[in-house]
Amino acid sequence: MLDVSVIIPVYNAEQFLEKAVESAVHFNEVKEVILVEDKSTDNSPKICLKLASQNSKIKFFQHSDKGNHGAGATRNLGIEKAEGSFITFLDADDYYLPNRFEAEKEVFKNPKFEGVFGAIGIDYLTEKGKQEYQTKFKDSPLTTVKYHAEGEEIFKGLLGFTSKTFGTFFHLNTLTIKKAALERNNLRFNEDLRVHQDSDFIIKLAYHCYLKSGIIDKAVAIRGIHDDNRITKIIQYSSQYNQRQQIYWKSLYDWAVENKLSSEYKTRIYLNYKSFDLSQKKGFKKYYNILKEVIKNPEIFKTKYRFNYYK
The missing domain is CATH 3.90.550.10 (Spore Coat Polysaccharide Biosynthesis Protein SpsA; Chain A)
Known part of the structure; x- marks a missing residue:
């Protein structure tokens, strides 16, 4: 029992x-x-x-x-x-x-x-x-x-x-x-x-x-x-949603580093975090940072969020 x-x-x-x-x-x-x-x-x-x-x-x-x-x-x-x-x-x-x-x-x-x-x-x-x-x-x-x-x-x-x-x-x-x-x-x-x-x-x-x-x-x-x-209220405001997601994925990335996850897992978590970080950029700065990240990590396109999620 x-x-x-x-x-x-x-x-x-x-x-x-x-x-x-x-x-x-x-x-x-x-x-x-x-x-x-x-x-x-x-x-x-x-x-x-x-x-x-x-x-x-x-x-x-x-x-x-x-x-x-x-x-x-x-x-x-x-x-x-x-x-x-x-x-x-x-x-x-x-x-x-x-x-x-x-x-x-x-x-x-x-x-x-x-x-x-x-x-x-x-x-x-x-x-x-x-x-x-x-x-x-x-x-x-x-x-x-x-x-x-x-x-x-x-x-x-x-x-x-x-x-x-x-x-x-x-x-x-x-x-x-x-x-x-x-x-x-x-x-x-x-x-x-x-x-x-x-x-x-x-x-x-x-x-x-x-x-x-x-x-x-x-x-x-x-x-x-x-x-x-709560979740439907947060999603009403895309900027707030992106900010909360960024904080969440940053928490996971810090955990992945601390626990020495494999580079494959760590990179995927980082890219999910980065996609929400990039979504909060504005104007030319946003697209400059997106280009820089894509050149460095083209696998960002494999994340389901990408950088334009809830833009």
Whole structure:
């Protein structure tokens, strides 16, 4: 039997929080649901306290200074508090489906596997949120990878090195990871990233840990799409999006250098970072820098972002 700690970062989620918790707490595999509240301005803290008082599996924490520290630091605190052998994550406006741990029951029978992930679906909670999401993204019912993979193939696929398209990413809500693997590799969320810290974490996890795809043809969790989703708000402003992506890929490049990744991996990460850096240049300076970078690194054309993404 799995013993899973479900970590839910909570910030201004009063409308959705109870559904998220209820979707997780009933599983026999779930040892505890950890609510980490990040200085909400709505009734989320009261709801957390109420839920914790009603079920001993639900535990409530806040940062020691009661301040707002962002999703990365909030999830990190959840990891520190977790007592289960396995860690999963759930955003407070999302929820698990009944098949959430079906793949895990089989995959973790093999001790070489340290993590498993699956597909996530969409639930449009508001009409405005639906319109914003469909304007920014393809109206796909699933966010998932294209084929089953394990080990280094996943890391290579996420960076776009495989001969066929693997997929942009898998969602954090579908990940189950052994806590021992996080501790052994000193893996935590980058607290300096206010957005994209989940993507940053997933790339590093895929490099350091032996992962396997689970259920990828149907959802194991659902994303709630509503008026206040952060990612659609950021993408409304291309310059802000490019800036956040630049910071994210710079974080990955610094990590790649520190961990002495192969030149092939390091170069690809650098070029993704550079493509967003170049996208923020203006006028003649922009095209001069693009030309200089292309002469130095023609492989920049192999990145899916290139330098004119969201120009």
